[in-house]
Amino acid sequence: MADKGREDLLQQVKEQGDLVRKLKAAKGDKTQIADEVSKLLDLKAQLGEENAVQRKLILKTPKGTRDYNPEHMSLRLGVLEKIISVFKHHGAETIDTPVFELKDVLTGKYGEDSKLIYDLKDQGGEILALRYDLTVPFARYLAMGKISSIKRYHIAKVYRRDNPATTKGRYREFYQCDFDIAGQYDPMIPDAECIRVISDALESLDLGKFIIKLNHRSLLDAIFATCGVPQDKFRTICSSVDKLDKTPWEEVKKEMVEEKGLNEETADKIWNYVSKSGGANLITELRKDENLMMQKSAIFGLDSMELLFKYCSIYKVIDKIVFDLSLARGLDYYTGVIYEAVLSGDDIGVGSVAGGGRYDNLVGMFDSKKKTIPCVGVSLGVERIFSVLEAKMANKGAKIRTTEVEVFVASAQKNLHEERMHVLSDLWDAGIKAEQAYKKNVKLLAQLQHCEENGIPLAIILGEGELARGEVTLREVTTRKEVPIPRDQLIDEIRKRLQNST
């Protein structure tokens, strides 16, 4: 190594060491500290000091990922079960695709975000990358299988090398939860059902009030054309408009003018439109705008919105929807209606909890003859929903059960473990969920505490005296009431009690 390079490296090691010491002193985020320690060790290793520092295995999950413990899983599986139930009520089936795709499949679908794709190492063979979302694999699935229509849901993890704000619940590995209707159908009929699916899902999760913002890409295009945006800038200006939910107009305008080269007048005209929102009345208002109505896509967009409003009324979600011209959605592939649900009650500020829209051209990108399948879909922001519900549980101090054990088999004296096992065996044979301590001898108090801490409703207590009389003690854990039960009537008695309690 050249001396200059080595000097630089020494300087880097020093700086990184300082950073680690600072973070440790400040008792900073553990994941961050581990990340920085890892970098420090890498630098030292480059110095050839690997052995000198006795590199230790760092016990962590990769940056931006985490383990889910039984409490997390219990909450998550409960949420997903409710959402799946809604999807099934709308007749959806489910599919799965591999966690990685040929890199080419993902190329050219995500615009600037492509840099966030996780590539696999070239170990000889195909060039692969982890899926970035479930929509592109779905389009690949349809094109590959020449499937012309399907209504499916897909719940799986996706991967983005973003700089995650793990404190805000944003991770590099996270669940997506998608419902899509693919097929050549009549206008707005599947689209309206997607709105109803969002509404049903959010209601079933009991997240409080929400609104679903609606807009249409054709109408946005008409607005841009009317305001004088050159056609080749439609998508990039659309991206700027998309920021309006988090960024004040002045900043968005600056981006349009300074970065994207619009003139101020055009930008102000855009604001004049995109600051509007309302109900079906906004459709009527826009129809009176002669400049706008000169664009064919405006007529198409407004006709579509009118039909959608009518269908939303039939589907009884009219009070949940708002026509919002500032809604743009980031992704390039949307071609028609777009929507986004936000919580409007106490949980304002968590942002979008569901979104989606129509994307009629994506499947065609995978077909050699460009044959396409029109699609419309919903993606539920389950990670945000998990965060909201976790916070609610924490506020209430509520404890989530992580097992479904109905009966704990305990013993009151030593050396009764074989007796416990006989009872357990009978309980399992009878289809009763049951467990015991795996030690021969455990204090009775510890066994009963385990029941109380884990919400197990019933305990059977074995004692020598009772066993000699052919009896066992049945304890109701919450009330702590105990009754003797003849051993041979135990299963019936437990079944009776479990039935009554549900």
Place this chain on the structure above:
Amino acid sequence: MADKGREDLLQQVKEQGDLVRKLKAAKGDKTQIADEVSKLLDLKAQLGEENAVQRKLILKTPKGTRDYNPEHMSLRLGVLEKIISVFKHHGAETIDTPVFELKDVLTGKYGEDSKLIYDLKDQGGEILALRYDLTVPFARYLAMGKISSIKRYHIAKVYRRDNPATTKGRYREFYQCDFDIAGQYDPMIPDAECIRVISDALESLDLGKFIIKLNHRSLLDAIFATCGVPQDKFRTICSSVDKLDKTPWEEVKKEMVEEKGLNEETADKIWNYVSKSGGANLITELRKDENLMMQKSAIFGLDSMELLFKYCSIYKVIDKIVFDLSLARGLDYYTGVIYEAVLSGDDIGVGSVAGGGRYDNLVGMFDSKKKTIPCVGVSLGVERIFSVLEAKMANKGAKIRTTEVEVFVASAQKNLHEERMHVLSDLWDAGIKAEQAYKKNVKLLAQLQHCEENGIPLAIILGEGELARGEVTLREVTTRKEVPIPRDQLIDEIRKRLQNST
């Protein structure tokens, strides 16, 4: 490019082109053809002829992976639900870990198989790899969280860059389904429960007869010592013994002698032991072997097996188990009892459908002070189970339902789609699973065919005449019986019928 290099490349392109043409002519496996075409295009691209060949996007999933369509998913989810129910009956909770780990976490855990690990590309930051199984991440989870006891199941996909025999149902991405008990407990109590869990799971899946082979690593070690195997060859000889379920002794012996340097006499002595199998009587027989009993680990192994047999008797799985000295299990990390379940009925030949054992030292590999947590667990071979069940379904010609739709809303004339939507909306409000065609006008026959093909039990048929009378027609799909129902009694009538049918 040097001329020599270019010539080589041209030759490779020619050979690869011949291969592709041959495969296509022979109508070979589509996945293989796509793989080879991909290689050909890569070679041509290296020649700088990318544009000349107009490189097309190849529509396929990565080698050794596949999509799961709704039928696959329906079968799989049904199987997993039954298995999860068994795990829950034994009081297990569930966890999840990231799909990738720091490469260091996986290093040194899988011996020779480490070459099968999928590495992620170094995109700056940590060096990552896809998980190879669920056991090592579980051990990392325990060590990292300083968790001293847990009984958990984990069902997730794992990744191995093996040469997959996809025709035999072996893939590079596949499900693992693990149940483990971690904690410092008394001998054989959790181990016996694992045997019971295997038995309960296989019975609930109705796979036919099965046996669970048992052995003990200490006993194998004692046998190797007695036969004169040097201690540093225990694990590699263990790997050879592990092959006896698929390979005749003569071949295994050859490997031991020629590749691993045992003398013939030692190998023959080993065979003398590992060819034995039986019940508890084998324990008695081995206790009489004075040479063997000079090894402390033999005494420990046989005492353990005796206790396990006793507990298996209490847990009523004694008729399912066989003490089989040839059972060795491939993985290095097992330290105590090991087991493997095989189907013994019609489905002989599918091999092991479950396996596992005790691994007391794995967690300690992640602890800086080598503090360990004893573990014992079961892994169900769900991919093989899926294959067996798929074959059974195919034989029976049985069709799997992929949706749970209870009611299809049809119309008998044109332009009744809004009426259909009103009915649908009411059905969804009532919690009934319902769908319609997404086209305004579809032939009634096509709508009814959809119901029959998809096993939807009820159809509501709307007609102008009936609607004018305030009625709709309710059709029982299987019997094709139709009755008129007043529109306002529709929901009640449907609920009644759905209740009766379940």
